[in-house]
Amino acid sequence: MDNSxxxxxxxxxxxxxxxxxxxxxxxxxxxxxxxRGKITAIMGPxxxxxxxxxxxxxxxxxxxxxxxxxxxxxxxxxxRKELYELRKRMGMLFQSGALLTDMNVYDNVAFxxxxxxxxxESMIRSLVLMKLQAVGLRGAxxxxxxxxxxxxxxxxxxxRAIALDPMMILYDEPFTGQDPISMGVLVxxxxxxxxxxxxxxxxxxxxxxxxxxxxxTMWMIYYPLENGIEVMLGYAxxxxxxxxxxxx
Amino acid sequence: MMQFLQNxxxxxxxxxxxxxRATYFLIQTLAGIFSILIRPRLxxxxxxxxxxxxxxxxxxxxxxxxxxxxxxxxxxxxxxGAEESLxxxxxxxxxxxxxxxxxxxLFAGRAGSALTAEIGLMKATEQLSGxxxxxxxxxxxxxxxxxxxxxxxxxxxAALFSAVGIIGGQLIGxxxxxVDDGAYWAxxxxxxxxxxxxxxxxxxxxxxxxxxxxxxxxxxxDAIPTSEGVSRATTRxxxxxxxxxxxxxxxxxxLMFGDN
Ligand SMILES: Nc1ncnc2c1ncn2[C@@H]1O[C@H](COP(=O)(O)OP(=O)(O)OP(=O)(O)O)[C@@H](O)[C@H]1O
Ligand SMILES: [Mg+2]
Numbered sequence: 001m002d003n004s005x006x007x008x009x010x011x012x013x014x015x016x017x018x019x020x021x022x023x024x025x026x027x028x029x030x031x032x033x034x035x036r037g038k039i040t041a042i043m044g045p046x047x048x049x050x051x052x053x054x055x056x057x058x059x060x061x062x063x064x065x066x067x068x069x070x071x072x073x074x075x076x077x078x079x080r081k082e083l084y085e086l087r088k089r090m091g092m093l094f095q096s097g098a099l100l101t102d103m104n105v106y107d108n109v110a111f112x113x114x115x116x117x118x119x120x121e122s123m124i125r126s127l128v129l130m131k132l133q134a135v136g137l138r139g140a141x142x143x144x145x146x147x148x149x150x151x152x153x154x155x156x157x158x159x160r161a162i163a164l165d166p167m168m169i170l171y172d173e174p175f176t177g178q179d180p181i182s183m184g185v186l187v188x189x190x191x192x193x194x195x196x197x198x199x200x201x202x203x204x205x206x207x208x209x210x211x212x213x214x215x216x217t218m219w220m221i222y223y224p225l226e227n228g229i230e231v232m233l234g235y236a237x238x239x240x241x242x243x244x245x246x247x248x
Numbered sequence: 249m250m251q252f253l254q255n256x257x258x259x260x261x262x263x264x265x266x267x268x269r270a271t272y273f274l275i276q277t278l279a280g281i282f283s284i285l286i287r288p289r290l291x292x293x294x295x296x297x298x299x300x301x302x303x304x305x306x307x308x309x310x311x312x313x314x315x316x317x318x319x320x321x322x323x324x325x326x327x328x329g330a331e332e333s334l335x336x337x338x339x340x341x342x343x344x345x346x347x348x349x350x351x352x353x354l355f356a357g358r359a360g361s362a363l364t365a366e367i368g369l370m371k372a373t374e375q376l377s378g379x380x381x382x383x384x385x386x387x388x389x390x391x392x393x394x395x396x397x398x399x400x401x402x403x404x405x406a407a408l409f410s411a412v413g414i415i416g417g418q419l420i421g422x423x424x425x426x427v428d429d430g431a432y433w434a435x436x437x438x439x440x441x442x443x444x445x446x447x448x449x450x451x452x453x454x455x456x457x458x459x460x461x462x463x464x465x466x467x468x469x470d471a472i473p474t475s476e477g478v479s480r481a482t483t484r485x486x487x488x489x490x491x492x493x494x495x496x497x498x499x500x501x502x503l504m505f506g507d508n
Contacts, residue, residue: 055377098377099378115384160382
């Protein structure tokens with residue numbers, strides 16, 4: 001009973017995950033959950049494996065041990081086609097933006113729509129402009145990626161990540177390089193996506209801004225040992241009012 | 249001694265795993281061909297940047313190589329009083345050997361290195377991972393069209409090279425050195441064999457196109473995703489392509505023209 005209830009509410013679950021890069025053990029038998037329809041934050045010092053965790057969830061890296069399920073499906077057991085179907089329902093915002101440099105902002109946002117849907121060009125146009133508007137970059141649609149600042153590029157990447165209306169978005173450091181205004185735009189957008197569309201959001205960030213979003217849960221990744229060999233993960237702040245008291 | 253053996257073993261193993269990765273990569277690339285046939289636009293764009301943009305270098309090089317052949321051929325042939333055979337000499341050298349080989353070498357330097365750098369940088373800037381996360385297979389979307397474009401452009405470029413070279417030889421031979429114009433073309437027409445010369449030349453350039461595109465794309469895809477890694481991969485593309493082209497040319501020539 002308890003079990004089925006928790007799987008209802010858990011969109012992503014990580015169980016006994018162990019992962020190494022060479023001799024460097026990045027995760028040692030960690031388990032954590034991400035709730036459906038909620039915002040979960042992951043914090044931790046640079047180089048502890050936050051990006052790595054997102055890539056494991058997205059099925060780009062394979063764990064040595066352990067199981068990661070997304071929406072009830074074991075990510076690393078799926079066939080290639082099933083994995084791609086699952087990824088259509090996940091958006092990922094890369095730390096670097098990862099925009100395609102040979103096309104302009106408009107085509108970048110239109111790219112997943114053109115690849116995965118059969119919408120007419122006019123429908124794609126209105127969708128793309130809507131998503132760009134949402135990140136406050138409608139006016140930049142004709143710029144090439146090399147003409148964007150780092151912060152702008154990341155917002156375009158966000159517009160692209162939400163183009164297919166995914167059920168979940170993995171944000172890797174969305175706030176770095178944003179000025180206070182665009183940071184505000186992003187915070188409101190992430191919250192709005194979560195509240196109005198019920199999107200599950202996993203946000204990696206070490207910006208205090210994360211507290212304004214009031215994540216439901218927060219996971220800390222940190223090195224418990226001075227020499228930093230073993231990585232522990234799983235210190236949760238399950239009380240959202242904590243953030244409110246301190247930061248609003 | 250032990251150390252030496254260990255190093256030898258390790259480097260052999262690395263080369264073999266790399267060969268394995270390259271083969272797997274090729275299989276995946278070829279598996280994407282069908283999906284390109286449905287979307288010929290992707291191929292067209294790549295044919296343009298891989299093929300059409302190599303036109304100039306191929307034309308100019310072809311012209312000069314043809315002119316040099318005209319000069320050298322004339323001096324040798326005139327010793328035997330066989331200047332009339334200049335046409336067939338120029339044409340056969342170009343169609344059988346120089347066309348496919350020099351085109352492939354130029355192609356590796358011009359288009360191959362560009363492909364490696366492009367793919368390597370796409371990897372370094374996470375564009376390929378980004379595509380994977382958007383559920384778009386980067387091999388199908390990015391690699392296969394470039395592979396096909398390289399593979400299809402090569403015979404066309406080699407034909408262009410040979411054609412321009414033959415004109416270059418004629419410019420020098422008949423224009424400058426006074427070989428009879430009619431003899432230049434007539435000898436070529438009667439002596440050059442369609443299967444033995446032309447088809448074999450085309451087969452060579454198809455094989456070179458396959459190998460060079462494979463090397464260039466794989467080196468980019470397998471590059472260490474840093475500026476240094478990409479620069480090394482680009483160098484490896486040019487070096488490995490040159491070795492493969494020249495080595496394969498020897499083997500193919502031995503197989504094709506060996507029994508004459
Ligand atoms: N491709 C790679 N090869 C080898 N080691 C890697 C690779 N990528 C990351 N690492 C190592 O894995 C560890 C975790 O990297 P990761 O990128 O996940 O850190 P992060 O928590 O996202 O840091 P940041 O906050 O700086 O983005 C680092 O110690 C890094 O040295
Ligand atoms: Mg990171």
